[in-house]
Amino acid sequence: MKITQHSITLRQPDDWHLHLRDGDVLKAVITPSATVFRRAVVMPNLQPPITTVEQANIYKKNILKAIPKGISFTPLMTAYLTDQLSPIDLEDGFHKGAFFAAKLYPANSTTNSSDGITDLSAINPILESMERIGMPLLIHGEVTDPEIDIFDRECFFIEKKLQPLLKLFPNLRIVLEHITTKEAVQFVESSNNLLAATITPHHLHINRNAMFFRGLNSDFYCLPVAKREHHRLALRRAATSGKACFFLGTDSAPHTRMFKESSCGCAGIFNAPYALESYAEVFEQEGCIEKLEPFASEFGAAFYGLPLNESSITLVKRSQIVPDYFEVKGPTNSPQRIVPFHAGEKLQWTISRELS
Ligand code: NCD
Ligand code: ZN
Numbered sequence: 001m002k003i004t005q006h007s008i009t010l011r012q013p014d015d016w017h018l019h020l021r022d023g024d025v026l027k028a029v030i031t032p033s034a035t036v037f038r039r040a041v042v043m044p045n046l047q048p049p050i051t052t053v054e055q056a057n058i059y060k061k062n063i064l065k066a067i068p069k070g071i072s073f074t075p076l077m078t079a080y081l082t083d084q085l086s087p088i089d090l091e092d093g094f095h096k097g098a099f100f101a102a103k104l105y106p107a108n109s110t111t112n113s114s115d116g117i118t119d120l121s122a123i124n125p126i127l128e129s130m131e132r133i134g135m136p137l138l139i140h141g142e143v144t145d146p147e148i149d150i151f152d153r154e155c156f157f158i159e160k161k162l163q164p165l166l167k168l169f170p171n172l173r174i175v176l177e178h179i180t181t182k183e184a185v186q187f188v189e190s191s192n193n194l195l196a197a198t199i200t201p202h203h204l205h206i207n208r209n210a211m212f213f214r215g216l217n218s219d220f221y222c223l224p225v226a227k228r229e230h231h232r233l234a235l236r237r238a239a240t241s242g243k244a245c246f247f248l249g250t251d252s253a254p255h256t257r258m259f260k261e262s263s264c265g266c267a268g269i270f271n272a273p274y275a276l277e278s279y280a281e282v283f284e285q286e287g288c289i290e291k292l293e294p295f296a297s298e299f300g301a302a303f304y305g306l307p308l309n310e311s312s313i314t315l316v317k318r319s320q321i322v323p324d325y326f327e328v329k330g331p332t333n334s335p336q337r338i339v340p341f342h343a344g345e346k347l348q349w350t351i352s353r354e355l356s
Pocket of ligand 1: 019045110111112221222223224253254267268269
């Protein structure tokens with residue numbers, strides 16, 4: 001990593017948690033991710049979800065087709081765990097290289113998760129085989145019981161679901177995705193090195209007030225929902241701690257205005273276009289810009305046992321204003337808008353578009 005007064009050059013990062021969608025939205029959102037990140041773990045919550053090798057292969061092909069020529073980007077595909085999924089098929093997909101990992105959505109925990117797991121104890125055979133073959137389990141860590149306050153759902157999940165699961169499967173490699181609480185930070189840092197967590201840019205920047213600032217702001221609504229300020233501060237300390245169990249995963253999750261502004265608006269924040277700049281701002285504010293490279297470009301690869309990227313990317317200290325929206329072709333060719341995270345704000349860093 002090379003740090004000067006006006007620039008940082010770091011090993012090219014990877015995004016360990018990304019929603020790319022499909023069709024016209026995929027075409028509209030892939031470029032910023034593919035030009036900045038060398039690899040990305042692609043979430044399988046399409047409609048219908050990615051549950052078979054064939055679906056994963058087709059989805060991967062479509063992603064690769066949508067990438068502009070000359071850009072090296074590797075999508076790492078994931079399987080969506082359902083109550084019906086057979087451990088044999090999952091293993092087969094892992095051995096064939098079609099599935100890099102499997103994603104566990106508790107049923108109805110988030111966007112497109114209605115086919116997720118209804119009873120965690122019923123998938124023990126799946127988890128047993130994943131543990132045996134070394135297939136990583138990626139978890140959306142929230143309980144779904146409507147009786148539990150939405151701001152407590154991550155903590156409940158950790159205590160009631162994750163802890164017992166770790167006891168049953170001590171050798172399973174697990175990523176607790178997009179953590180949002182101080183409790184999650186403490187739990188992950190006190191566990192063994194088979195448990196890690198991704199942290200999004202938005203959870204480092206906003207607390208729950210953002211959703212209600214002068215009105216209802218659905219652009220800041222995501223799941224797990226942003227929490228109180230002290231949780232945000234704990235996440236910032238974790239991300240910048242230099243601890244290898246915390247690494248970058250944007251959870252960039254685009255939704256068009258139509259879906260964000262409806263009476264039952266979708267959860268998800270589209271942060272991909274300025275994700276690295278957004279993280280850089282946090283690391284600089286915390287006075288440890290030198291910790292950005294391990295967080296963004298090393299810890300994730302090490303956790304997954306993958307080689308580090310050889311290419312590098314440069315951020316220059318030049319401010320830029322984030323556009324209010326991006327346009328995407330809608331269902332009847334009508335243009336739709338997707339609002340990015342930091343829309344209308346000034347960011348301090350800009351990516352120099354030359355990879356080396
Ligand atoms: C994600 C989406 O839109 O697919 N939404 C979100 O709020 N993060 C799903 C998810 O990761 O929870
Ligand atoms: Zn996600």
